[in-house]
Amino acid sequence: xxxxxxxxxxxxxxxxxxxxxxxxxxxxxxxxxxxxxxxxxxxxxxxxxxxxxxxxxxxxxxxxxxxxxxxxxxxxxxxxxxxxxxxxxxxxxxxxxxxxxxxxxxxxxxxxxxxxxxxxxxxxxxxxxxxxxxxxxxxxxxxxxxxxxxxxxxxxxxxxxxxxxxxxxxxxxxxxxx
Numbered sequence: 001x002x003x004x005x006x007x008x009x010x011x012x013x014x015x016x017x018x019x020x021x022x023x024x025x026x027x028x029x030x031x032x033x034x035x036x037x038x039x040x041x042x043x044x045x046x047x048x049x050x051x052x053x054x055x056x057x058x059x060x061x062x063x064x065x066x067x068x069x070x071x072x073x074x075x076x077x078x079x080x081x082x083x084x085x086x087x088x089x090x091x092x093x094x095x096x097x098x099x100x101x102x103x104x105x106x107x108x109x110x111x112x113x114x115x116x117x118x119x120x121x122x123x124x125x126x127x128x129x130x131x132x133x134x135x136x137x138x139x140x141x142x143x144x145x146x147x148x149x150x151x152x153x154x155x156x157x158x159x160x161x162x163x164x165x166x167x168x169x170x171x172x173x174x175x176x177x178x
Contacts, residue, residue: 002129007118016111023104030097037090044083051076 007013055072058064 002133005122005125007121009114009117013111013114013118016107016114020104020107020111023100023107027097027100027104030093030100034090034093034097037086037093041083041086041090044079044086048076048079048083051079 051072055069055076058068058072
């Protein structure tokens with residue numbers, strides 16, 4: 001009966017796969033963060049565009065007070081500063097994401113190496129099992145279909161004869177006719 005395949009480093013492989021999964025979750029979380037920051041940047045850009053248009057339209061309607069103009073400029077400056085901070089935050093997240101992706105690639109490579117080793121050992125095990133099974137079947141065939149053995153008898157002159165009745169021994173000097 002064939003023995004089952006057992007990979008001795010199965011525990012290490014499981015740990016490496018868990019490590020790879022952990023890195024996948026980290027990368028996915030970082031991508032979610034980056035998407036949220038990009039959405040926030042888009043919202044800030046829309047808000048800046050809307051505020052700029054509001055200042056222009058108020059100028060086009062007529063006289064605008066210096067206080068309203070200063071307040072509008074101050075608010076635009078505040079929005080632009082917030083956008084710059086958000087862009088800086090996005091660059092930091094991208095840098096972290098690049099590092100985490102390289103960590104993920106390394107973890108995946110380590111797990112893949114053990115998976116390849118496991119597969120090679122499984123193939124070797126299967127080949128050995130097939131060879132052993134073939135040897136066992138060959139041995140059973142030989143034992144089952146053995147040709148009949150010749151019957152050996154002893155004669156009175158102590159010469160041994162085979163199945164055909166021919167003597168296997170050389171005749172002695174006394175047995176020779178000449």
